[in-house]
Ligand SMILES: CC(C)[C@H](C(=O)O)[C@@H](O)C(=O)O
């Protein structure tokens with residue numbers, strides 16, 4: 001039970017939350033004594049880009065393949081256009097490593113406040129996002145740049161392989177949860193090709209999961225349901241863009257955008273999966289030592305589950321939840337603690353395990 | 354001051370809410386005596402399709418061009434795939450008539466309940482949606498249908514003309530409102546062509562509106578802001594798909610999805626504009642006489658403003674708001690009235706004008 005993890009803190013508060021998380025996970029491994037874990041620092045990000053002209057090394061995919069998993073911080077810097085930095089680093093990993101399932105649990109979390117008065121029983125959703133194609137396929141271009149007749153396109157590409165594998169993954173995810181409900185989100189009334197393929201594949205794959213109750217919903221109507229009937233939702237699956245939007249919305253509705261984790265999985269396990277907080281590089285608070293590390297703690301717990309340390313993961317989450325419930329929170333959640341204060345409190349809880 | 358309006362009730366409850374609205378608007382015209390209005394019934398919709406094989410007549414664009422405006426109900430039927438019915442009727446009008454500005458006011462409305470406890474000062478937003486291109490350009494296709502290597506594409510098409518005209522319209526809309534704030538929504542971190550064009554055009558057009566305060570926001574982050582800081586928002590502009598999603602979300606957050614109106618405008622006034630409730634055909638309640646007509650009343654008020662009867666429009670909205678505030682509401686808003694009950698109550702208010 002010995003793991004090698006690539007640590008890619010990236011930009012902004014990425015560095016702060018990843019180093020906070022390494023402290024906590026190393027403490028956990030040492031205290032429990034049931035597994036060993038090594039984090040190796042990889043310096044990719046905007047600084048690296050400024051020095052080398054690239055966000056990652058030339059052999060970056062091979063480099064990552066040497067590890068059991070990747071713990072990622074954030075990417076993006078005020079002085080580089082976002083489409084350069086994101087395609088240079090994060091999106092250069094998700095697609096090429098075929099991390100096709102982006103999984104985002106969203107639930108009301110200790111220390112956070114749910115802003116919805118319709119969520120009387122709290123929120124407990126599992127969001128599954130197609131992470132390798134669709135609107136993020138990277139196709140499209142611009143012609144006649146600057147002319148009145150300029151045309152720019154963004155081409156969403158859906159393959160049957162791509163849709164089938166994420167659909168199957170989503171049905172399996174729904175099956176593993178107590179309520180066994182799945183909502184397939186598309187926009188097949190206005191988009192007649194890839195979205196209709198999604199509908200067709202959903203209907204076919206559903207035949208293999210008679211124990212999962214599923215329905216279809218248009219992405220616009222889904223936002224209404226999330227607001228008005230949060231209790232009717234369990235697992236959701238949708239395209240790269242639709243779930244990008246719905247997962248931010250979900251975290252906001254649960255009141256937990258500051259603590260939201262995300263797993264970028266290759267379910268075939270041919271490649272290492274990548275775990276990252278949903279928040280970004282947040283340059284406005286970078287260097288102040290007040291970044292909220294909880295989303296990265298939670299992402300690390302998801303990573304531990306993925307590599308096979310389920311018990312350690314649930315112990316870690318227990319510690320984190322106790323600290324949050326005790327009100328040891330960073331300013332974004334209305335607390336007065338700094339990042340290291342939260343780290344120390346979680347380490348103290350870990351010591352008690 | 355005499356107007357000819359094409360009435361296209363379409364499918365499902367469309368028929369019920371449009372006929373309710375005609376009663377109210379005719380009463381208003383008669384009572385005020387300041388303008389004349391004629392509604393002419395056009396039978397397009399799923400029944401028409403079943404009889405003729407088309408959702409609209411062959412010369413439908415010329416037919417519509419004879420009117421001062423179009424009052425539209427809904428389209429969509431359980432026995433026809435949505436992408437057939439919608440492209441057959443509604444989307445066959447929006448694009449070809451160049452109704453490029455879809456305008457959706459959203460505000461906390463008498464009789465509705467806002468589910469957000471962050472919206473302490475209520476919600477008052479103006480949503481502007483590009484309505485003629487982008488993700489709804491209708492391009493794309495499927496190859497190798499049914500094979501494992503099947504590929505389906507949806508091509509979003511953005512033209513400089515299309516982006517500039519909606520941006521200018523949005524800045525003008527923002528300028529006409531007391532707070533003069535505009536948020537331009539894009540997704541230019543992951544979409545590098547059309548979305549970057551949006552960013553560039555926004556920056557250029559903004560130069561002509563020094564009195565408007567504007568900012569940019571990614572569509573995913575915008576959902577978070579709508580939930581967490583609703584008071585920071587005034588006017589929003591975005592693409593066809595992004596604003597389709599955000600406008601449903603906005604109405605849900607304001608608690609007013611049942612009353613949400615929508616204007617499909619040709620700001621050049623070469624073509625008649627189309628006004629419709631945001632809700633759809635709702636076959637589950639069709640024929641029961643309980644459809645909520647308020648969204649269509651409000652849409653008709655927006656139509657009156659557009660054709661030049663601003664005073665009549667504000668009087669109509671006053672009557673509708675008084676009826677809603679008095680609790681005369683359909684079941685979707687928790688009331689016990691039927692459609693005709695709401696119509697009668699509004700007509701009574703109109704008589705008092
Ligand atoms: C940073 C950005 C490219 C990314 C995305 O849009 O996928 C982020 O919003 C996310 O949700 O992980």
Ligand SMILES: CC(C)[C@H](C(=O)O)[C@@H](O)C(=O)O
Nearest residue numbers: 189190220439443597631633
């Ligand atoms: C009916 C449908 C095609 C339409 C859309 O997606 O534009 C609707 O959702 C709307 O918002 O007007």
